[in-house]
Amino acid sequence: MSAPLLEVRNLEVRARNAAGQEVPIVRDASFTLAKGEVLALIGESGSGKTTIALALLGYAKPGCRIAGGSIRLGETDVLGLSKSALRDFRGRRVSYVAQSAAASFNPSLTIMAQVTEMAMLHGIGSAAEAEKRAIALFRALALPDPTRIGARYPHQVSGGQLQRLMAAMALIAEPELVVLDEPTTALDVTTQIEVLRAFKQVVKGSGVSAVYVSHDLAVVAQMADRILVLRNGEMQEIGPTGEILAAPKHPYTQSLLAAAAPTPRGAAAAPEAPPLLEVRGLTAGYGRIDAQGNPTLPVLRDIDFTIRRGSSLGVIGESGSGKSTLARVIAGLLPAARGEVMLDGAALPPALARRTPAQLRRIQLVFQSADTALNPRASVASILGRPIEFFHGVKGAARDARVKRLLDLVQLPASVADRQPGALSGGQKQRVNLARALAAEPDLILCDEVTSALDTVVGAAILDLMDGLRRELGLSTMFISHDLHTVRSVCDEVMVLYAGERVEAGSRRAIQEAPWHPYTNLLISSVPELRQGWLERRGSVRGPEAAAGARPACAFFARCGLAMPGLCDVTPPPRRTLAKAAEILCHRDEAALMQASIPAGP
Secondary structure, three states: OOOOOEEEEEEEEEEEOOOOOEEEEEEEEEEEEOOOOEEEEEOOOOOOHHHHHHHOOOOOOOOEEEEEEEEEEOOEEHHHOOHHHHHHHEOOOEEEEOOOOOOOOOOOOOHHHHHOHHHHHOOOOOHHHHHHHHHHHHHHOOOOOOOOHHHOOHHHOOHHHHHHHHHHHHHOOOOOEEEEEOOOOOOOHHHHHHHHHHHHHHHHHHOOEEEEEEOOHHHHHHHOOEEEEEEOOEEEEEEEHHHHHHOOOOHHHHHHHHHOOOOOOOOOOOOOOOEEEEEEEEEEEEEEEOOOOOEEEEEEEEEEEEEEOOOEEEEEOOOOOOHHHHHHHHHOOOOOOEEEEEEOOEEOOOOHHHOOHHHHHHEEEEOOOHHHHOOOOOOHHHHHHHHHHHHHOOOHHHHHHHHHHHHHHOOOOHHHHHOOHHHOOHHHHHHHHHHHHHHOOOOEEEEEOOOOOOOHHHHHHHHHHHHHHHHHHOOEEEEEEOOHHHHHHHOOEEEEEEOOEEEEEEEHHHHHOOOOOHHHHHHHHOOOOOOOOHHHHOOOOOOOOOOOOOOOOOOOHHHOOOOOOOOOOOOOOOEEEOOOOOEEEOOOOHHHHHHHOOOOOO
């Protein structure tokens, strides 16, 4: 048996806590990796996944240090390398693909200049040879227009394309080991499939070994040969992917598998519950608005829906479908071009500046990233105290009592009040983010991808918390997500957006039953399943995008397997009601849709 490419023995990493004491955050981690093998590191936030992954590059985050153990890549003792040797080692023999590609690219340089930089830095061929290698990688990663995409700047490509370009940057110097750290977490389901497929084809095709960091077991099932389960910096179990998924031995692994299958939460609002929010004929976008009420860059087109008191509406769709723009319009951050937003039957002024304090209080927005939404220099008490003072005029001891009550509502200890966001975990920060919205005592909370950056277990806990608060406080919620399983588990009603149009809407039960709009069907069939080989059996989901020029009458025409040329591209689709009571925007009748729909998942 040949020697492993990578061998990690008794790895220990230490960090300083708030009291200045050095404590272990990774303990006694040992594993090997064969040439061409993919090993997945899974676990909750704080389990040590990224810490171990970074240690493979001989790196520890500020405040941390690699305190013991050994890491060998081939014959190289990684932890024994000098600083100059490490600079040559990183990128040349080991490369890293981060979670956020957008934060990893320089906006002022072309894509080609950044992708080829590593090859040039390590003296691997000429500039022309590096560009030739880059174009070959662009083609292998299924990027559009591979010979010319390198001339673009990062802001001129989509998030999924940027993630694949980052993989090209990592592979350009032909490393022996590539570390992929949550590279698809923030992507919508259809984009995620294409990125995963591209990653897998390139990794397997080049024979490079990979360590794949993730909290998503369904993704891991498609990518990894073996799985290492971590918790609190310690190994729980390690084994072949099939064995871990079929018969996990450790109770913690069993809990991760249970959390990967969301269970329905809550109950539908009573039919007689009055509408809290009504949206009628909403059109919105960016740029100047012409005489007909059309913005230069339209995003939402003629949207109608209702949210009843105490109920939850889920809004799903790919990146760019208009989900976040819809939340911004309802919150008053972006004035609508046309249409009305009604709260308890009264029209809300389109612009935030024209809304009364009472109107501002009743609708609150919880942003996706608590890291950017919370002031890093303010204490939690200050963050929660500001809306209490602004909306309710409460100060001093009474304000402090309300802060304590809010922390209790979101299941955080009172001691958190004195901490700053940087001292909290991702899940704790998101709870503070939610508590700040609750401080206003709103009627409606708009939740914009609030669990997308959280691991499975922490995300499930946030969903349980929100559902409990909704029932306890009688809140209405609009839950925006690209995760169909999440929306179907937490919401009473579901609305599907595509290219700014409402293509399907119905109850949770209706969205679980066939038939569906062709786009909804695509989303449902694009959610990775918790079994090996699913990715290979799943065909391409992106399809051709609409050609440049006039928008077809049906925005989904270019990607639709049921499209009828001469009708769908020239005649706007009618809105029809299916037998299951869902409304869809489609020319096809129910029989044709039923024949095309896949079976509903569990």
